[in-house]
Amino acid sequence: MSMRAFAHLLDRLSLTSARNAKLSLIEDFLRTQPDPDRGYALAALTGALSFSAAKPAVIRKAVEARMDPQLFGWSYDFVGDLAETVALVWPSRPGANHEPGLAEVVETLKSASRSEVAGRIEAWLDALDADGRWALLKLVTGGLRVGVSARLAKQACANLGGVGIGEIEEVWHGLQPPYGDLLAWLEGRAARPSPDAPGRFRPVMLAQAIDEAVDFARLDPADYVAEWKWDGIRVQAVSERGERRLYTRTGDDISASFPDVLAALNFEGALDGELLVIRDGALAPFGDLQQRLNRKTVNARLLDAFPAAIRAYDLLLDGETDLRALPFVARRKRLEAFVAAIASPRIDLSPLQPFETWAGLTILRGEPPEGDARLAEGLMLKRRDSVYEPGRPKGPWFKWKRDPQLIDAVLMYAQRGHGRRSSFYSDYTFGVWREDEQGGRSLTPVGKAYFGFTDEELQRIDKFVRDNTVERFGPVRSVRAEAGFGLVFEVAFEGLQRSTRHKSGVAMRFPRIHRIRWDKPAGEADELKTLERLLD
Structure with a gap:
């Protein structure tokens, strides 16, 4: 497949705002395009591709060697997007007629040295039209920005195979681009890939926003427990058969950014909780955690000034036992014992907040006690008998944020x-x-x-x-x-x-x-x- 089909997909996605329309575009692409190109396209959409030798500075240097740098600077300022600007102004050279395929581009960039990358990219830009150049540069720089999340792309895979997205997420972290085994399973040509990868991510359970006027009238407060909605980021901490990983709620691996937390995972299991900065036993504002987020490496000064920790609120795996089919109260009992056994200042327990009536809980939400609760975003409500179900099921869990x-x-x-x-x-x-x-x-x-x-x-x-x-x-x-x-x-x-x-x-x-x-x-x-x- 040439870059044209991929360029057409990105163009359509960038101009489409409706979620279902985007899903249809990705699903149709996966159904009609060949391997391994469609698998590499899926990897690009889910953020699974990166090319360390291909940087925006390389592209800018290449285009400034072919046209007046000041003119390019004015063009870039006007358009506001590097890939779009270069795609439009690139002065191609006649005689370049070999259009690269998507797989050719990906596999070449994965193995090319920094000195080879510039020449490769220039040759490809010469051979492609403006749409193809735009798609190539979006791919190379990793800045697709076409309104597609990794979860949406995984949902398109689920639609392709007629399976639930939870089944995709269960096996995702044991797969590698271009996902030939995944696509073969979805098309009925092979068995489902094994989810048994140590240190893997388990798809998370999410909460619905509560409608006070409707939900409180139909729900019995005796069926629910409450805890604070902590103002950090949702994480899953996994230590399994020698593999330690820290994931975001969407399955992004952030282990390298939090070596202090990773070192504290002295257990065998998988915790669900909130990543926070806790200093001298007290919760710090979210801004302190921001100092640690989105960093590929972290130095000793940051580790000391912004000590990260996990406030645990669920247990998915205890040793080799999968607890997700147990009711919440049973998982909670196991979680309390699990956190106590870890005995680490980096991992504490999110306490439950007793209440008897919705009116009493309303007062607690509006007037939280002194201490960490003052920095909470609101409250979480969890049904006592709820199993840990991936996705956002209706009814078991609710989030009740404070008014903005x-x-x-x-x-x-x-x-x-x-x-x-x-x-x-x-x-x-x-x-x-x-x-x-x-x-x-x-x-x-x-x-x-x-x-x-x-x-x-x-x-x-x-x-x-x-x-x-x-x-x-x-x-x-x-x-x-x-x-x-x-x-x-x-x-x-x-x-x-x-x-x-x-x-x-x-x-x-x-x-x-x-x-x-x-x-x-x-x-x-x-x-x-x-x-x-x-x-x-």
């Missing part, structure tokens, strides 16, 4: 988006008013958001940005914002913390656009002291 906080802030800067948003200014930095020593007022940035608005609203904001740009900084535009003129966003966020990295001194947790206040004068937006009061 709201402020009014003024748009200050806008940046082009990526993928289907690359033509729009869709990433927004907003600020609030602060007073200086002379009593004057100026805006100070407090956050950035890029979702929470409709496509129609995006077009209106984009026009506002273009019509009211006062300065340009590469792909970023400074937008007119003063007391008498500006665009006000009502911003929702989950929490605040002090931050020395931000000029305002505060950092928001999960900011997003809640409403666009076209009606509100910019001068009436909130002040920094409002946020400081929330902190206090």
